[in-house]
Amino acid sequence: MRFNRIEDMDLDGKVVLTRVDLNVPTENGHVTDTTRIDKIVPTVNAIRDAGGKVVLLAHFGRPKGQRVDSMSLSQIVSALETALGQSVSFAEEAVGGPAKRAVAAMAPGDVVLLENTRFYEGEEKNDQTFAASLAALGDVYVNDAFSAAHRAHASTEALARLLPSAAGKLMEAELDALDAALGDAVRPVVAVVGGAKVSTKLDLLSNLIEKVDHLVIGGGMANTFLVAKGIEVGNSLAERDMADTARDIIAKAADTGCTIHLPVDVVVAREFKAGAASETVAADACPADTMILDAGPQTVEEIGKVFANCRTLIWNGPLGAFEIPPFDAATNAAAQEAAKLTREGKLTSVAGGGDTVAALNKAGVAGDFTFISTAGGAFLEWMEGKDLPGVAALADARQ
Structure with a gap:
Protein backbone atom coordinates (compact mmCIF):
# COMPACT_ATOMS: atom_id res chain seq x y z
CA MET A 1 0.00 0.00 0.00
CA ARG A 2 1.25 3.44 -0.91
CA PHE A 3 0.77 6.34 1.52
CA ASN A 4 2.62 9.48 2.51
CA ARG A 5 5.06 9.23 5.38
CA ILE A 6 6.22 12.07 7.62
CA GLU A 7 9.44 12.35 5.61
CA ASP A 8 7.39 13.07 2.47
CA MET A 9 5.88 16.22 3.99
CA ASP A 10 7.24 19.76 4.43
CA LEU A 11 6.52 20.41 8.12
CA ASP A 12 8.87 23.29 8.81
CA GLY A 13 6.89 25.92 10.72
CA LYS A 14 3.64 24.07 9.97
CA VAL A 15 0.85 23.22 12.42
CA VAL A 16 0.49 19.44 12.24
CA LEU A 17 -2.83 18.03 13.42
CA THR A 18 -1.81 14.62 14.72
CA ARG A 19 -4.45 11.97 15.46
CA VAL A 20 -3.19 9.64 18.18
CA ASP A 21 -4.59 6.97 20.50
CA LEU A 22 -4.60 8.25 24.09
CA ASN A 23 -7.48 6.06 25.27
CA VAL A 24 -5.44 4.85 28.23
CA PRO A 25 -6.56 3.33 31.54
CA THR A 26 -6.78 5.75 34.46
CA GLU A 27 -7.53 5.58 38.16
CA ASN A 28 -8.45 8.63 40.22
CA GLY A 29 -7.33 10.89 37.39
CA HIS A 30 -3.92 9.24 36.98
CA VAL A 31 -2.76 7.11 34.03
CA THR A 32 -2.10 3.52 35.15
CA ASP A 33 -0.62 2.19 31.87
CA THR A 34 1.35 4.51 29.59
CA THR A 35 1.89 2.01 26.75
CA ARG A 36 -0.22 3.91 24.21
CA ILE A 37 1.33 7.22 25.23
CA ASP A 38 4.83 5.82 24.86
CA LYS A 39 4.03 4.59 21.35
CA ILE A 40 3.28 8.09 20.01
CA VAL A 41 6.66 9.50 21.06
CA PRO A 42 8.48 8.62 17.79
CA THR A 43 5.84 10.42 15.73
CA VAL A 44 5.85 13.53 17.92
CA ASN A 45 9.65 13.62 17.84
CA ALA A 46 9.74 13.20 14.05
CA ILE A 47 7.36 16.15 13.60
CA ARG A 48 9.30 18.30 16.05
CA ASP A 49 12.62 17.41 14.38
CA ALA A 50 11.13 18.56 11.05
CA GLY A 51 10.26 21.93 12.57
CA GLY A 52 6.55 21.26 13.00
CA LYS A 53 4.13 22.34 15.71
CA VAL A 54 2.37 19.28 17.13
CA VAL A 55 -1.36 19.50 17.84
CA LEU A 56 -2.63 16.22 19.28
CA LEU A 57 -6.17 14.99 18.55
CA ALA A 58 -7.56 12.01 20.46
CA HIS A 59 -10.67 10.48 21.97
CA PHE A 60 -11.06 9.17 25.50
CA GLY A 61 -13.85 6.82 26.52
CA ARG A 62 -17.35 6.99 25.07
CA PRO A 63 -18.96 10.29 26.05
CA LYS A 64 -21.37 10.05 23.06
CA GLY A 65 -21.09 13.65 21.95
CA GLN A 66 -21.45 15.12 25.44
CA ARG A 67 -18.93 16.75 27.74
CA VAL A 68 -18.13 14.30 30.54
CA ASP A 69 -15.59 15.63 33.03
CA SER A 70 -14.29 12.17 33.95
CA MET A 71 -13.38 11.67 30.27
CA SER A 72 -11.45 14.88 29.83
CA LEU A 73 -8.02 14.50 28.26
CA SER A 74 -6.68 17.01 30.79
CA GLN A 75 -5.85 14.05 33.05
CA ILE A 76 -3.45 12.73 30.40
CA VAL A 77 -1.26 15.85 30.25
CA SER A 78 1.14 14.93 33.06
CA ALA A 79 1.83 11.46 31.64
CA LEU A 80 2.31 13.00 28.18
CA GLU A 81 4.85 15.48 29.50
CA THR A 82 6.79 12.70 31.18
CA ALA A 83 6.85 10.55 28.02
CA LEU A 84 7.80 13.44 25.72
CA GLY A 85 10.20 15.12 28.11
CA GLN A 86 8.68 18.56 27.53
CA SER A 87 5.73 20.70 28.56
CA VAL A 88 2.38 20.11 26.87
CA SER A 89 -0.27 22.83 26.64
CA PHE A 90 -3.91 21.81 26.98
CA ALA A 91 -6.85 23.41 25.18
CA GLU A 92 -10.16 22.83 26.96
CA GLU A 93 -11.95 22.64 23.59
CA ALA A 94 -11.08 20.78 20.38
CA VAL A 95 -12.43 23.59 18.18
CA GLY A 96 -13.36 27.25 18.62
CA GLY A 97 -11.67 30.01 20.60
CA PRO A 98 -9.68 27.99 23.18
CA ALA A 99 -8.24 25.73 20.48
CA LYS A 100 -7.43 28.64 18.16
CA ARG A 101 -5.68 30.59 20.92
CA ALA A 102 -3.61 27.56 22.00
CA VAL A 103 -2.48 26.94 18.43
CA ALA A 104 -1.75 30.61 17.74
CA ALA A 105 0.62 30.72 20.71
CA MET A 106 2.74 27.80 19.46
CA ALA A 107 6.35 27.90 18.33
CA PRO A 108 8.04 25.12 16.29
CA GLY A 109 8.57 22.08 18.51
CA ASP A 110 5.69 22.93 20.85
CA VAL A 111 3.00 20.37 21.68
CA VAL A 112 -0.67 21.15 22.31
CA LEU A 113 -3.29 18.59 23.32
CA LEU A 114 -6.88 19.40 22.33
CA GLU A 115 -9.86 18.22 24.35
CA ASN A 116 -11.58 14.87 23.70
CA THR A 117 -12.87 14.83 20.10
CA ARG A 118 -15.81 12.65 21.17
CA PHE A 119 -17.22 15.49 23.27
CA TYR A 120 -18.62 16.65 19.91
CA GLU A 121 -21.47 14.91 18.09
CA GLY A 122 -19.80 15.65 14.77
CA GLU A 123 -16.85 13.37 15.56
CA GLU A 124 -18.55 9.98 15.42
CA LYS A 125 -20.97 11.20 12.72
CA ASN A 126 -17.97 12.05 10.53
CA ASP A 127 -19.55 15.46 10.12
CA GLN A 128 -17.91 17.59 7.44
CA THR A 129 -18.56 20.86 9.29
CA PHE A 130 -16.87 19.60 12.44
CA ALA A 131 -13.99 18.21 10.37
CA ALA A 132 -13.61 21.57 8.64
CA SER A 133 -13.43 23.30 12.04
CA LEU A 134 -10.60 20.97 13.01
CA ALA A 135 -8.86 21.44 9.66
CA ALA A 136 -8.95 25.22 10.07
CA LEU A 137 -6.54 24.84 13.01
CA GLY A 138 -3.71 23.26 11.02
CA ASP A 139 -1.69 22.98 7.84
CA VAL A 140 -0.97 19.24 7.67
CA TYR A 141 -2.69 16.11 9.03
CA VAL A 142 -0.87 13.06 10.39
CA ASN A 143 -2.76 9.93 11.45
CA ASP A 144 -0.91 7.81 14.00
CA ALA A 145 -3.97 5.99 15.39
CA PHE A 146 -4.30 2.70 13.51
CA SER A 147 -6.38 1.43 16.43
CA ALA A 148 -9.10 3.91 15.40
CA ALA A 149 -8.63 3.53 11.65
CA HIS A 150 -11.64 1.23 11.30
CA ARG A 151 -13.90 4.10 12.41
CA ALA A 152 -15.09 6.63 9.82
CA HIS A 153 -14.94 9.55 12.24
CA ALA A 154 -14.20 13.21 11.54
CA SER A 155 -10.72 13.07 13.09
CA THR A 156 -9.77 9.77 11.44
CA GLU A 157 -11.32 9.98 7.95
CA ALA A 158 -12.83 13.32 6.94
CA LEU A 159 -9.89 15.37 8.20
CA ALA A 160 -7.46 13.35 6.07
CA ARG A 161 -9.35 14.50 2.98
CA LEU A 162 -9.20 18.20 3.91
CA LEU A 163 -5.46 18.64 4.50
CA PRO A 164 -2.21 17.25 3.06
CA SER A 165 -2.02 13.93 4.93
CA ALA A 166 0.49 11.32 6.02
CA ALA A 167 0.86 8.33 8.31
CA GLY A 168 2.64 8.69 11.63
CA LYS A 169 5.42 6.34 12.71
CA LEU A 170 3.16 3.89 14.54
CA MET A 171 0.62 3.85 11.70
CA GLU A 172 3.47 3.38 9.24
CA ALA A 173 4.82 0.41 11.20
CA GLU A 174 1.36 -1.17 11.40
CA LEU A 175 0.66 -0.78 7.68
CA ASP A 176 4.10 -2.04 6.65
CA ALA A 177 3.76 -5.08 8.92
CA LEU A 178 0.25 -5.91 7.74
CA ASP A 179 1.29 -5.60 4.13
CA ALA A 180 4.18 -7.95 4.81
CA ALA A 181 1.80 -10.45 6.40
CA LEU A 182 -1.10 -10.56 3.95
CA GLY A 183 -0.61 -7.93 1.27
CA ASP A 184 2.73 -8.58 -0.38
CA PHE A 369 7.93 -11.39 16.96
CA THR A 370 8.50 -9.18 13.93
CA PHE A 371 5.50 -7.04 14.85
CA ILE A 372 2.71 -7.16 17.39
CA SER A 373 -0.33 -5.00 16.81
CA THR A 374 -2.20 -3.64 19.82
CA ALA A 375 -4.94 -2.21 17.60
CA GLY A 376 -7.67 -4.71 18.51
CA GLY A 377 -10.74 -4.14 16.33
CA ALA A 378 -8.82 -2.47 13.50
CA PHE A 379 -6.39 -5.40 13.30
CA LEU A 380 -9.24 -7.91 13.22
CA GLU A 381 -11.16 -6.01 10.52
CA TRP A 382 -8.00 -5.80 8.45
CA MET A 383 -7.56 -9.59 8.77
CA GLU A 384 -11.17 -9.94 7.65
CA GLY A 385 -10.28 -8.14 4.43
CA LYS A 386 -12.37 -5.07 5.21
CA ASP A 387 -11.45 -1.56 4.10
CA LEU A 388 -10.43 0.66 7.01
CA PRO A 389 -11.72 4.21 6.43
CA GLY A 390 -8.75 5.89 8.12
CA VAL A 391 -6.29 3.89 6.04
CA ALA A 392 -8.23 4.37 2.80
CA ALA A 393 -8.16 8.14 3.33
CA LEU A 394 -4.37 8.08 3.67
CA ALA A 395 -4.02 5.94 0.56
CA ASP A 396 -6.24 8.35 -1.37
CA ALA A 397 -4.15 11.29 -0.15
CA ARG A 398 -1.09 9.70 -1.75
CA GLN A 399 -2.72 9.55 -5.18
Whole structure:
Protein backbone atom coordinates (compact mmCIF):
# COMPACT_ATOMS: atom_id res chain seq x y z
CA MET A 1 0.00 0.00 0.00
CA ARG A 2 1.25 3.44 -0.91
CA PHE A 3 0.77 6.34 1.52
CA ASN A 4 2.62 9.48 2.51
CA ARG A 5 5.06 9.23 5.38
CA ILE A 6 6.22 12.07 7.62
CA GLU A 7 9.44 12.35 5.61
CA ASP A 8 7.39 13.07 2.47
CA MET A 9 5.88 16.22 3.99
CA ASP A 10 7.24 19.76 4.43
CA LEU A 11 6.52 20.41 8.12
CA ASP A 12 8.87 23.29 8.81
CA GLY A 13 6.89 25.92 10.72
CA LYS A 14 3.64 24.07 9.97
CA VAL A 15 0.85 23.22 12.42
CA VAL A 16 0.49 19.44 12.24
CA LEU A 17 -2.83 18.03 13.42
CA THR A 18 -1.81 14.62 14.72
CA ARG A 19 -4.45 11.97 15.46
CA VAL A 20 -3.19 9.64 18.18
CA ASP A 21 -4.59 6.97 20.50
CA LEU A 22 -4.60 8.25 24.09
CA ASN A 23 -7.48 6.06 25.27
CA VAL A 24 -5.44 4.85 28.23
CA PRO A 25 -6.56 3.33 31.54
CA THR A 26 -6.78 5.75 34.46
CA GLU A 27 -7.53 5.58 38.16
CA ASN A 28 -8.45 8.63 40.22
CA GLY A 29 -7.33 10.89 37.39
CA HIS A 30 -3.92 9.24 36.98
CA VAL A 31 -2.76 7.11 34.03
CA THR A 32 -2.10 3.52 35.15
CA ASP A 33 -0.62 2.19 31.87
CA THR A 34 1.35 4.51 29.59
CA THR A 35 1.89 2.01 26.75
CA ARG A 36 -0.22 3.91 24.21
CA ILE A 37 1.33 7.22 25.23
CA ASP A 38 4.83 5.82 24.86
CA LYS A 39 4.03 4.59 21.35
CA ILE A 40 3.28 8.09 20.01
CA VAL A 41 6.66 9.50 21.06
CA PRO A 42 8.48 8.62 17.79
CA THR A 43 5.84 10.42 15.73
CA VAL A 44 5.85 13.53 17.92
CA ASN A 45 9.65 13.62 17.84
CA ALA A 46 9.74 13.20 14.05
CA ILE A 47 7.36 16.15 13.60
CA ARG A 48 9.30 18.30 16.05
CA ASP A 49 12.62 17.41 14.38
CA ALA A 50 11.13 18.56 11.05
CA GLY A 51 10.26 21.93 12.57
CA GLY A 52 6.55 21.26 13.00
CA LYS A 53 4.13 22.34 15.71
CA VAL A 54 2.37 19.28 17.13
CA VAL A 55 -1.36 19.50 17.84
CA LEU A 56 -2.63 16.22 19.28
CA LEU A 57 -6.17 14.99 18.55
CA ALA A 58 -7.56 12.01 20.46
CA HIS A 59 -10.67 10.48 21.97
CA PHE A 60 -11.06 9.17 25.50
CA GLY A 61 -13.85 6.82 26.52
CA ARG A 62 -17.35 6.99 25.07
CA PRO A 63 -18.96 10.29 26.05
CA LYS A 64 -21.37 10.05 23.06
CA GLY A 65 -21.09 13.65 21.95
CA GLN A 66 -21.45 15.12 25.44
CA ARG A 67 -18.93 16.75 27.74
CA VAL A 68 -18.13 14.30 30.54
CA ASP A 69 -15.59 15.63 33.03
CA SER A 70 -14.29 12.17 33.95
CA MET A 71 -13.38 11.67 30.27
CA SER A 72 -11.45 14.88 29.83
CA LEU A 73 -8.02 14.50 28.26
CA SER A 74 -6.68 17.01 30.79
CA GLN A 75 -5.85 14.05 33.05
CA ILE A 76 -3.45 12.73 30.40
CA VAL A 77 -1.26 15.85 30.25
CA SER A 78 1.14 14.93 33.06
CA ALA A 79 1.83 11.46 31.64
CA LEU A 80 2.31 13.00 28.18
CA GLU A 81 4.85 15.48 29.50
CA THR A 82 6.79 12.70 31.18
CA ALA A 83 6.85 10.55 28.02
CA LEU A 84 7.80 13.44 25.72
CA GLY A 85 10.20 15.12 28.11
CA GLN A 86 8.68 18.56 27.53
CA SER A 87 5.73 20.70 28.56
CA VAL A 88 2.38 20.11 26.87
CA SER A 89 -0.27 22.83 26.64
CA PHE A 90 -3.91 21.81 26.98
CA ALA A 91 -6.85 23.41 25.18
CA GLU A 92 -10.16 22.83 26.96
CA GLU A 93 -11.95 22.64 23.59
CA ALA A 94 -11.08 20.78 20.38
CA VAL A 95 -12.43 23.59 18.18
CA GLY A 96 -13.36 27.25 18.62
CA GLY A 97 -11.67 30.01 20.60
CA PRO A 98 -9.68 27.99 23.18
CA ALA A 99 -8.24 25.73 20.48
CA LYS A 100 -7.43 28.64 18.16
CA ARG A 101 -5.68 30.59 20.92
CA ALA A 102 -3.61 27.56 22.00
CA VAL A 103 -2.48 26.94 18.43
CA ALA A 104 -1.75 30.61 17.74
CA ALA A 105 0.62 30.72 20.71
CA MET A 106 2.74 27.80 19.46
CA ALA A 107 6.35 27.90 18.33
CA PRO A 108 8.04 25.12 16.29
CA GLY A 109 8.57 22.08 18.51
CA ASP A 110 5.69 22.93 20.85
CA VAL A 111 3.00 20.37 21.68
CA VAL A 112 -0.67 21.15 22.31
CA LEU A 113 -3.29 18.59 23.32
CA LEU A 114 -6.88 19.40 22.33
CA GLU A 115 -9.86 18.22 24.35
CA ASN A 116 -11.58 14.87 23.70
CA THR A 117 -12.87 14.83 20.10
CA ARG A 118 -15.81 12.65 21.17
CA PHE A 119 -17.22 15.49 23.27
CA TYR A 120 -18.62 16.65 19.91
CA GLU A 121 -21.47 14.91 18.09
CA GLY A 122 -19.80 15.65 14.77
CA GLU A 123 -16.85 13.37 15.56
CA GLU A 124 -18.55 9.98 15.42
CA LYS A 125 -20.97 11.20 12.72
CA ASN A 126 -17.97 12.05 10.53
CA ASP A 127 -19.55 15.46 10.12
CA GLN A 128 -17.91 17.59 7.44
CA THR A 129 -18.56 20.86 9.29
CA PHE A 130 -16.87 19.60 12.44
CA ALA A 131 -13.99 18.21 10.37
CA ALA A 132 -13.61 21.57 8.64
CA SER A 133 -13.43 23.30 12.04
CA LEU A 134 -10.60 20.97 13.01
CA ALA A 135 -8.86 21.44 9.66
CA ALA A 136 -8.95 25.22 10.07
CA LEU A 137 -6.54 24.84 13.01
CA GLY A 138 -3.71 23.26 11.02
CA ASP A 139 -1.69 22.98 7.84
CA VAL A 140 -0.97 19.24 7.67
CA TYR A 141 -2.69 16.11 9.03
CA VAL A 142 -0.87 13.06 10.39
CA ASN A 143 -2.76 9.93 11.45
CA ASP A 144 -0.91 7.81 14.00
CA ALA A 145 -3.97 5.99 15.39
CA PHE A 146 -4.30 2.70 13.51
CA SER A 147 -6.38 1.43 16.43
CA ALA A 148 -9.10 3.91 15.40
CA ALA A 149 -8.63 3.53 11.65
CA HIS A 150 -11.64 1.23 11.30
CA ARG A 151 -13.90 4.10 12.41
CA ALA A 152 -15.09 6.63 9.82
CA HIS A 153 -14.94 9.55 12.24
CA ALA A 154 -14.20 13.21 11.54
CA SER A 155 -10.72 13.07 13.09
CA THR A 156 -9.77 9.77 11.44
CA GLU A 157 -11.32 9.98 7.95
CA ALA A 158 -12.83 13.32 6.94
CA LEU A 159 -9.89 15.37 8.20
CA ALA A 160 -7.46 13.35 6.07
CA ARG A 161 -9.35 14.50 2.98
CA LEU A 162 -9.20 18.20 3.91
CA LEU A 163 -5.46 18.64 4.50
CA PRO A 164 -2.21 17.25 3.06
CA SER A 165 -2.02 13.93 4.93
CA ALA A 166 0.49 11.32 6.02
CA ALA A 167 0.86 8.33 8.31
CA GLY A 168 2.64 8.69 11.63
CA LYS A 169 5.42 6.34 12.71
CA LEU A 170 3.16 3.89 14.54
CA MET A 171 0.62 3.85 11.70
CA GLU A 172 3.47 3.38 9.24
CA ALA A 173 4.82 0.41 11.20
CA GLU A 174 1.36 -1.17 11.40
CA LEU A 175 0.66 -0.78 7.68
CA ASP A 176 4.10 -2.04 6.65
CA ALA A 177 3.76 -5.08 8.92
CA LEU A 178 0.25 -5.91 7.74
CA ASP A 179 1.29 -5.60 4.13
CA ALA A 180 4.18 -7.95 4.81
CA ALA A 181 1.80 -10.45 6.40
CA LEU A 182 -1.10 -10.56 3.95
CA GLY A 183 -0.61 -7.93 1.27
CA ASP A 184 2.73 -8.58 -0.38
CA ALA A 185 3.69 -11.52 1.82
CA VAL A 186 6.59 -13.89 1.19
CA ARG A 187 5.06 -17.35 0.74
CA PRO A 188 4.28 -19.86 2.06
CA VAL A 189 2.04 -18.05 4.57
CA VAL A 190 0.54 -19.66 7.68
CA ALA A 191 -2.21 -18.17 9.84
CA VAL A 192 -2.98 -19.25 13.39
CA VAL A 193 -6.54 -18.49 14.44
CA GLY A 194 -7.78 -19.37 17.91
CA GLY A 195 -10.57 -18.29 20.18
CA ALA A 196 -13.83 -19.59 21.52
CA LYS A 197 -16.32 -19.35 18.68
CA VAL A 198 -16.39 -19.88 14.93
CA SER A 199 -19.43 -17.59 14.72
CA THR A 200 -17.38 -14.54 15.76
CA LYS A 201 -14.66 -15.17 13.18
CA LEU A 202 -16.54 -16.25 10.07
CA ASP A 203 -15.39 -13.24 8.02
CA LEU A 204 -11.85 -13.76 9.22
CA LEU A 205 -11.74 -17.45 8.28
CA SER A 206 -13.40 -16.84 4.91
CA ASN A 207 -10.84 -14.18 4.02
CA LEU A 208 -7.80 -16.08 5.26
CA ILE A 209 -8.44 -19.29 3.34
CA GLU A 210 -8.17 -17.24 0.15
CA LYS A 211 -4.94 -15.56 1.24
CA VAL A 212 -2.83 -18.13 3.12
CA ASP A 213 -1.32 -21.53 2.37
CA HIS A 214 -1.87 -23.02 5.83
CA LEU A 215 -4.53 -22.29 8.46
CA VAL A 216 -4.00 -23.57 12.01
CA ILE A 217 -7.23 -23.56 14.02
CA GLY A 218 -7.10 -23.73 17.81
CA GLY A 219 -9.09 -23.03 20.96
CA GLY A 220 -12.81 -23.68 21.20
CA MET A 221 -13.10 -23.05 17.46
CA ALA A 222 -11.13 -26.20 16.78
CA ASN A 223 -13.71 -28.24 18.72
CA THR A 224 -16.46 -27.03 16.37
CA PHE A 225 -14.39 -28.17 13.39
CA LEU A 226 -13.80 -31.56 15.03
CA VAL A 227 -17.57 -31.91 15.50
CA ALA A 228 -18.00 -31.00 11.83
CA LYS A 229 -15.78 -33.96 10.97
CA GLY A 230 -17.92 -36.31 13.06
CA ILE A 231 -15.61 -36.39 16.10
CA GLU A 232 -17.15 -36.36 19.57
CA VAL A 233 -15.72 -33.74 21.92
CA GLY A 234 -17.48 -34.61 25.21
CA ASN A 235 -18.33 -31.59 27.36
CA SER A 236 -16.05 -29.27 25.39
CA LEU A 237 -17.05 -25.81 24.29
CA ALA A 238 -18.31 -26.25 20.71
CA GLU A 239 -20.88 -24.58 18.47
CA ARG A 240 -22.60 -27.67 17.20
CA ASP A 241 -25.06 -25.56 15.22
CA MET A 242 -22.10 -24.20 13.25
CA ALA A 243 -20.98 -27.64 12.02
CA ASP A 244 -22.37 -27.09 8.52
CA THR A 245 -20.59 -23.74 8.31
CA ALA A 246 -17.34 -25.36 9.42
CA ARG A 247 -17.75 -28.01 6.72
CA ASP A 248 -18.30 -25.26 4.14
CA ILE A 249 -15.07 -23.57 5.24
CA ILE A 250 -13.18 -26.88 4.97
CA ALA A 251 -14.56 -27.41 1.45
CA LYS A 252 -13.74 -23.85 0.38
CA ALA A 253 -10.20 -24.20 1.75
CA ALA A 254 -9.71 -27.32 -0.37
CA ASP A 255 -10.80 -25.34 -3.44
CA THR A 256 -8.40 -22.48 -2.72
CA GLY A 257 -5.42 -24.71 -1.91
CA CYS A 258 -5.31 -23.77 1.78
CA THR A 259 -4.45 -26.63 4.13
CA ILE A 260 -6.42 -26.55 7.40
CA HIS A 261 -4.64 -27.96 10.46
CA LEU A 262 -6.73 -29.19 13.40
CA PRO A 263 -5.52 -30.79 16.65
CA VAL A 264 -4.42 -34.41 16.36
CA ASP A 265 -4.17 -34.79 20.14
CA VAL A 266 -5.77 -32.77 22.92
CA VAL A 267 -5.44 -32.10 26.64
CA VAL A 268 -8.68 -32.88 28.50
CA ALA A 269 -9.91 -32.35 32.05
CA ARG A 270 -13.11 -32.83 34.01
CA GLU A 271 -13.08 -29.33 35.49
CA PHE A 272 -12.01 -25.94 34.28
CA LYS A 273 -9.62 -24.58 36.87
CA ALA A 274 -5.92 -23.99 37.37
CA GLY A 275 -4.01 -27.15 38.13
CA ALA A 276 -6.95 -29.43 37.33
CA ALA A 277 -6.06 -33.07 36.75
CA SER A 278 -5.65 -33.57 33.00
CA GLU A 279 -4.58 -36.13 30.43
CA THR A 280 -3.56 -36.10 26.80
CA VAL A 281 -5.61 -38.19 24.37
CA ALA A 282 -6.03 -38.48 20.62
CA ALA A 283 -8.34 -35.81 19.20
CA ASP A 284 -10.89 -38.51 18.33
CA ALA A 285 -10.77 -40.12 21.77
CA CYS A 286 -12.11 -37.40 24.07
CA PRO A 287 -13.91 -39.08 27.02
CA ALA A 288 -17.59 -38.12 27.20
CA ASP A 289 -17.27 -36.62 30.69
CA THR A 290 -14.27 -34.37 29.90
CA MET A 291 -13.65 -31.12 28.08
CA ILE A 292 -10.86 -30.21 25.68
CA LEU A 293 -8.85 -27.32 27.12
CA ASP A 294 -5.65 -27.34 25.07
CA ALA A 295 -3.92 -28.83 22.06
CA GLY A 296 -1.56 -31.70 22.79
CA PRO A 297 2.21 -32.03 22.29
CA GLN A 298 1.91 -33.93 18.99
CA THR A 299 -0.24 -31.11 17.63
CA VAL A 300 2.37 -28.58 18.72
CA GLU A 301 5.06 -30.62 16.98
CA GLU A 302 3.00 -30.62 13.77
CA ILE A 303 2.44 -26.86 14.04
CA GLY A 304 6.18 -26.38 14.48
CA LYS A 305 6.80 -28.26 11.23
CA VAL A 306 4.33 -26.01 9.42
CA PHE A 307 6.06 -22.92 10.83
CA ALA A 308 9.45 -24.26 9.71
CA ASN A 309 8.19 -24.69 6.15
CA CYS A 310 6.64 -21.22 5.94
CA ARG A 311 8.15 -17.77 5.51
CA THR A 312 5.33 -15.64 6.92
CA LEU A 313 3.10 -16.10 10.00
CA ILE A 314 0.04 -14.15 11.08
CA TRP A 315 -1.42 -15.02 14.50
CA ASN A 316 -4.75 -14.18 16.12
CA GLY A 317 -5.97 -16.12 19.15
CA PRO A 318 -4.58 -18.77 21.53
CA LEU A 319 -4.54 -22.53 21.00
CA GLY A 320 -6.12 -23.34 24.36
CA ALA A 321 -7.27 -21.91 27.68
CA PHE A 322 -3.95 -20.07 28.02
CA GLU A 323 -5.08 -18.05 31.05
CA ILE A 324 -4.71 -21.02 33.41
CA PRO A 325 -1.97 -23.66 33.65
CA PRO A 326 -1.46 -26.34 32.52
CA PHE A 327 -3.70 -25.40 29.57
CA ASP A 328 -1.29 -22.73 28.36
CA ALA A 329 1.32 -25.28 27.26
CA ALA A 330 0.43 -25.49 23.56
CA THR A 331 0.15 -21.73 23.07
CA ASN A 332 3.43 -21.17 24.91
CA ALA A 333 5.32 -23.87 22.98
CA ALA A 334 4.03 -22.83 19.55
CA ALA A 335 4.72 -19.17 20.28
CA GLN A 336 8.25 -19.98 21.42
CA GLU A 337 8.89 -21.93 18.21
CA ALA A 338 7.62 -19.01 16.11
CA ALA A 339 9.83 -16.63 18.09
CA LYS A 340 12.87 -18.87 17.55
CA LEU A 341 12.33 -18.99 13.78
CA THR A 342 11.83 -15.23 13.75
CA ARG A 343 15.08 -14.62 15.65
CA GLU A 344 16.87 -16.86 13.14
CA GLY A 345 15.53 -14.73 10.29
CA LYS A 346 13.52 -17.61 8.84
CA LEU A 347 10.04 -16.27 9.57
CA THR A 348 8.25 -12.91 9.44
CA SER A 349 5.77 -13.05 12.31
CA VAL A 350 2.88 -10.63 12.82
CA ALA A 351 0.35 -11.01 15.64
CA GLY A 352 -2.55 -9.02 17.02
CA GLY A 353 -5.71 -9.06 19.13
CA GLY A 354 -6.14 -8.65 22.88
CA ASP A 355 -5.92 -12.31 23.90
CA THR A 356 -3.06 -12.86 21.45
CA VAL A 357 -0.94 -10.07 22.89
CA ALA A 358 -1.63 -11.32 26.42
CA ALA A 359 -0.74 -14.89 25.42
CA LEU A 360 2.52 -13.90 23.73
CA ASN A 361 3.49 -11.75 26.72
CA LYS A 362 2.73 -14.69 29.00
CA ALA A 363 4.91 -16.93 26.83
CA GLY A 364 7.71 -14.38 27.12
CA VAL A 365 8.14 -13.96 23.36
CA ALA A 366 6.33 -10.73 22.49
CA GLY A 367 9.63 -8.96 21.92
CA ASP A 368 10.79 -11.61 19.45
CA PHE A 369 7.93 -11.39 16.96
CA THR A 370 8.50 -9.18 13.93
CA PHE A 371 5.50 -7.04 14.85
CA ILE A 372 2.71 -7.16 17.39
CA SER A 373 -0.33 -5.00 16.81
CA THR A 374 -2.20 -3.64 19.82
CA ALA A 375 -4.94 -2.21 17.60
CA GLY A 376 -7.67 -4.71 18.51
CA GLY A 377 -10.74 -4.14 16.33
CA ALA A 378 -8.82 -2.47 13.50
CA PHE A 379 -6.39 -5.40 13.30
CA LEU A 380 -9.24 -7.91 13.22
CA GLU A 381 -11.16 -6.01 10.52
CA TRP A 382 -8.00 -5.80 8.45
CA MET A 383 -7.56 -9.59 8.77
CA GLU A 384 -11.17 -9.94 7.65
CA GLY A 385 -10.28 -8.14 4.43
CA LYS A 386 -12.37 -5.07 5.21
CA ASP A 387 -11.45 -1.56 4.10
CA LEU A 388 -10.43 0.66 7.01
CA PRO A 389 -11.72 4.21 6.43
CA GLY A 390 -8.75 5.89 8.12
CA VAL A 391 -6.29 3.89 6.04
CA ALA A 392 -8.23 4.37 2.80
CA ALA A 393 -8.16 8.14 3.33
CA LEU A 394 -4.37 8.08 3.67
CA ALA A 395 -4.02 5.94 0.56
CA ASP A 396 -6.24 8.35 -1.37
CA ALA A 397 -4.15 11.29 -0.15
CA ARG A 398 -1.09 9.70 -1.75
CA GLN A 399 -2.72 9.55 -5.18
